[in-house]
Amino acid sequence: MTAPLLEIRDLRVAIPTATGVIEALRGVSLSVAPGEVLGIVGESGGGKSMIARTLTHLLPAQAEAQGQVTLAGTDVMTLRGEALRRFRGRSVGLCFQNPRSALNPVRKIGDQLIDRLREHAPGGDLRARAVTALAAVGLRSPETMMGQFPHQLSGGMAQRVMIALSLACNPRLLVADEPTTGLDVTLTGEILTLIARQARDGARGVMIISHDIAALSKVSDRLVVMEKGLIVEEGSTRRIVTAPRHRYTRRLIEAVPDVTTRRRAQPREDGRSVVMAIRDIDVTYPARFGRRPAPALTGVSLDIRMGDTIAVVGESGSGKSTLSRAIMGLLAPSRGEIRFRGKTMSSMRFSARRGLRRYMQMVFQDPFDALNPRMSVEDIVSDPLRLVERDAARRSAAIDRVLVEVGLDPTFRTRRPHELSGGQAQRVGIARALSIAPELVVLDEPASALDVTVQAQLLDLIRRLTERRDRAYLIVSHDLATVRALCDRVVVIDAGRIVEEGPTEHVFTNPASPKTRALLDAAPRLYTDAT
Amino acid sequence: MPAAAPNRPAQRRSRLEPITAIGAAIVLAVLAAGIAAPWLTPWEPTQIDPFFFLEGPNAQHWFGTDGNGMDVFARVLYAARIDIGIALASVALAVVLGTAVGLPLGYAGGWVDDIGMRVLDILQAFPVFILALAIAAILGTSLPNLILTIGLINAPPYARLIRAEVVALRHRTFIEAAECAGNSHSSLMLRHLLPNALTPILVIAPLNCGWAILTLAGLSFVGLGIPVPEAEWGAMISAGAADVVGGRWWTATFPGLALFLTVLGFNLIGEGLQQRQAQR
Numbered sequence: 001m002t003a004p005l006l007e008i009r010d011l012r013v014a015i016p017t018a019t020g021v022i023e024a025l026r027g028v029s030l031s032v033a034p035g036e037v038l039g040i041v042g043e044s045g046g047g048k049s050m051i052a053r054t055l056t057h058l059l060p061a062q063a064e065a066q067g068q069v070t071l072a073g074t075d076v077m078t079l080r081g082e083a084l085r086r087f088r089g090r091s092v093g094l095c096f097q098n099p100r101s102a103l104n105p106v107r108k109i110g111d112q113l114i115d116r117l118r119e120h121a122p123g124g125d126l127r128a129r130a131v132t133a134l135a136a137v138g139l140r141s142p143e144t145m146m147g148q149f150p151h152q153l154s155g156g157m158a159q160r161v162m163i164a165l166s167l168a169c170n171p172r173l174l175v176a177d178e179p180t181t182g183l184d185v186t187l188t189g190e191i192l193t194l195i196a197r198q199a200r201d202g203a204r205g206v207m208i209i210s211h212d213i214a215a216l217s218k219v220s221d222r223l224v225v226m227e228k229g230l231i232v233e234e235g236s237t238r239r240i241v242t243a244p245r246h247r248y249t250r251r252l253i254e255a256v257p258d259v260t261t262r263r264r265a266q267p268r269e270d271g272r273s274v275v276m277a278i279r280d281i282d283v284t285y286p287a288r289f290g291r292r293p294a295p296a297l298t299g300v301s302l303d304i305r306m307g308d309t310i311a312v313v314g315e316s317g318s319g320k321s322t323l324s325r326a327i328m329g330l331l332a333p334s335r336g337e338i339r340f341r342g343k344t345m346s347s348m349r350f351s352a353r354r355g356l357r358r359y360m361q362m363v364f365q366d367p368f369d370a371l372n373p374r375m376s377v378e379d380i381v382s383d384p385l386r387l388v389e390r391d392a393a394r395r396s397a398a399i400d401r402v403l404v405e406v407g408l409d410p411t412f413r414t415r416r417p418h419e420l421s422g423g424q425a426q427r428v429g430i431a432r433a434l435s436i437a438p439e440l441v442v443l444d445e446p447a448s449a450l451d452v453t454v455q456a457q458l459l460d461l462i463r464r465l466t467e468r469r470d471r472a473y474l475i476v477s478h479d480l481a482t483v484r485a486l487c488d489r490v491v492v493i494d495a496g497r498i499v500e501e502g503p504t505e506h507v508f509t510n511p512a513s514p515k516t517r518a519l520l521d522a523a524p525r526l527y528t529d530a531t
Numbered sequence: 532m533p534a535a536a537p538n539r540p541a542q543r544r545s546r547l548e549p550i551t552a553i554g555a556a557i558v559l560a561v562l563a564a565g566i567a568a569p570w571l572t573p574w575e576p577t578q579i580d581p582f583f584f585l586e587g588p589n590a591q592h593w594f595g596t597d598g599n600g601m602d603v604f605a606r607v608l609y610a611a612r613i614d615i616g617i618a619l620a621s622v623a624l625a626v627v628l629g630t631a632v633g634l635p636l637g638y639a640g641g642w643v644d645d646i647g648m649r650v651l652d653i654l655q656a657f658p659v660f661i662l663a664l665a666i667a668a669i670l671g672t673s674l675p676n677l678i679l680t681i682g683l684i685n686a687p688p689y690a691r692l693i694r695a696e697v698v699a700l701r702h703r704t705f706i707e708a709a710e711c712a713g714n715s716h717s718s719l720m721l722r723h724l725l726p727n728a729l730t731p732i733l734v735i736a737p738l739n740c741g742w743a744i745l746t747l748a749g750l751s752f753v754g755l756g757i758p759v760p761e762a763e764w765g766a767m768i769s770a771g772a773a774d775v776v777g778g779r780w781w782t783a784t785f786p787g788l789a790l791f792l793t794v795l796g797f798n799l800i801g802e803g804l805q806q807r808q809a810q811r
Contacts, residue, residue: 328711330707330710330711350716351715354713354714354715357711357712357713358713360711361711361712362708362711364704364707364708365704366704369703369704369705370704370705370707370708371705371708372705372708372709372723372726372727373705373727374726374727383709383712383714384711384712384713387712387713387714429708432708432712
């Protein structure tokens with residue numbers, strides 16, 4: 001084995017706060033060899049990001065770090081001033097979590113790249129080198145992109161630019177901190193492969209930090225599993241995935257949605273009443289000044305029957321969220337009609353539509369953003385209920401009942417959103433939707449903002465709810481794997497059109513559309529043969 | 532998921548900034564002195580001592596007497612009631628008016644919002660004090676009219692502030708969630724939007740109380756404020772301004788100091804609240 005490129009010994013990071021000292025890292029030792037891809041996996045709050053931050057001296061100001069960090073012979077912990085600046089520029093390339101906010105919004109992509117080159121690796125035609133750097137990360141028209149601003153890029157493109165920027169000065173170590181957060185499954189695979197490829201020259205080391213063990217298992221040589229600031233397990237990716245030793249590792253692996261798990265419950269036979277009928281709708285967002293209006297949905301038709309659980313699957317930007325918002329009457333279709341309980345909802349005015357609200361409810365993607373920060377759980381859950389149940393005692397009983405139903409203790413009633421964890425907040429969101437016993441519940445990516453193990457629990461709750469078949473559910477997701485065990489029917493949507501629709505098992509075993517096949521291939525699964 | 536800080540900000544509230552506490556202490560002290568005035572001085576604010584006109588500070592009249600033979604100390608104390616009372620009432624009125632205009636404008640959006648905002652633009656194009664002069668001149672100078680005048684001229688900034696907050700909140704997911712829950716327009720505005728839009732208002736309001744007192748003093752100074760012989764700091768400064776030339780400094784200086792202290796107090800409260808909000 002070659003000498004390690006990066007060596008971290010007994011790293012401890014403590015962050016004093018008003019409520020006490022948080023021990024973010026409690027003695028972490030690891031190494032990265034040249035040409036190696038190391039994956040660091042764990043849930044949020046596990047201390048993973050603190051490792052990347054220590055490497056670049058980007059810890060919070062009051063944090064205290066102890067231990068030894070050596071990168072290619074340099075003692076990282078003692079670097080100061082000019083030496084630190086040069087080290088940051090040349091030796092470590094760091095890709096941040098949210099690329100669009102990590103790029104300077106008022107400077108062109110090209111200028112940001114050229115700046116970096118001029119500062120840390122001068123020489124030659126800087127512009128030409130910048131274009132080459134963009135082309136090297138798989139961006140198709142690097143010349144055009146040189147003149148573009150970060151807000152003009154999609155999430156995937158922005159992350160590629162971020163990678164190009166990190167690699168511009170040919171660093172010995174590339175560190176990517178949750179590089180695929182917010183990207184859909186197809187892009188996640190592409191970006192991680194691109195990052196891992198940077199170690200292929202044999203000289204550079206790559207460290208990828210992620211909560212997604214399935215995605216990491218595909219690209220990393222070795223895995224380090226972290227829980228609460230400690231490394232609980234370390235080993236070759238293959239060994240960890242096939243024979244995990246630590247309890248926490250096993251939990252992470254079990255939480256990976258399995259694309260082969262089928263729905264146990266059988267759908268009811270036909271002949272049930274249609275709750276909602278969507279007939280050939282178009283949705284067009286109003287044009288910004290000087291631009292043409294962009295159609296978000298074109299010619300979409302769908303029947304939702306009582307007891308059905310339907311999945312709407314598509315990549316980000318495919319129009320699936322637009323469809324759920326149109327169903328909820330939050331935006332009006334420009335053509336076609338939506339009939340709900342026999343009434344044409346799409347042409348109703350606000351007050352008439354209000355009368356139908358009690359029969360349809362929605363659960364949103366980001367659980368915290370969907371809860372009013374100034375209200376208690378009790379007020380949030382009873383917000384829809386308030387309109388139909390005047391009796392305070394009965395309402396109170398209903399709140400308790402629905403909280404228990406979603407797996408929360410009734411003592412949660414007095415809490416406020418900031419006192420909840422992500423999983424608890426989403427349960428409150430579901431409790432709100434169920435409080436008035438609606439006939440149709442729309443869940444928009446209900447688990448995608450949550451940690452993997454929490455995600456698994458939440459999907460389990462949703463599965464149990466849907467198996468009662470006492471109402472219709474529509475689940476919007478970018479990930480086919482999570483919906484197979486949940487849904488009776490699958491609708492695949494691409495570029496605003498339905499490209500495939502059918503019973504779940506039929507779609508999974510005989511996908512007709514190339515888009516469906518692409519989504520199936522991208523579905524996260526554990527790779528036991530790391531490449 | 533952002534790399535969420537494992538700690539949850541639990542005890543962020545409760546403790547006041549020291550600067551807020553000092554400001555509040557000043558304002559409360561001045562107000563308490565105004566309310567306790569009958570016990571602090573034997574003199575009535577409009578009582579005339581026939582033996583002393585324009586007498587300097589002495590054992591009997593601590594701040595001296597003015598040109599009418601009224602006790603300046605008593606008048607400065609009693610004026611605190613009117614000045615702080617008008618300040619609080621007019622700012623409360625401005626907040627209510629501003630909210631009543633800004634909240635529906637921000638909620639409705641579109642052309643309603645456009646027209647409303649242009650009307651506010653026009654109102655705000657007039658210099659504030661000139662506008663106050665005009666309104667006070669039209670309505671006449673009584674206590675309720677003064678509150679109305681100062682409330683009216685202070686309302687447009689609040690309308691803007693509330694509207695801006697509401698526009699930013701309008702498309703947040705929790706408002707959409709509230710709409711999906713079946714809330715009516717009024718309940719969306721009052722129950723869901725208003726409590727979330729109110730924070731910046733509460734920061735500005737104390738600062739505004741200071742300005743309100745200054746506006747009142749300004750109106751009184753030019754003769755459109757509280758009519759004599761009622762004790763009011765601005766009117767006292769105005770009346771005393773002429774005496775200063777003759778070396779009789781006490782009639783204008785003491786109400787001036789009281790005015791200065793109170794406005795300072797309100798500003799400190801506002802400053803503290805602003806710092807606290809900036810920390811979030």
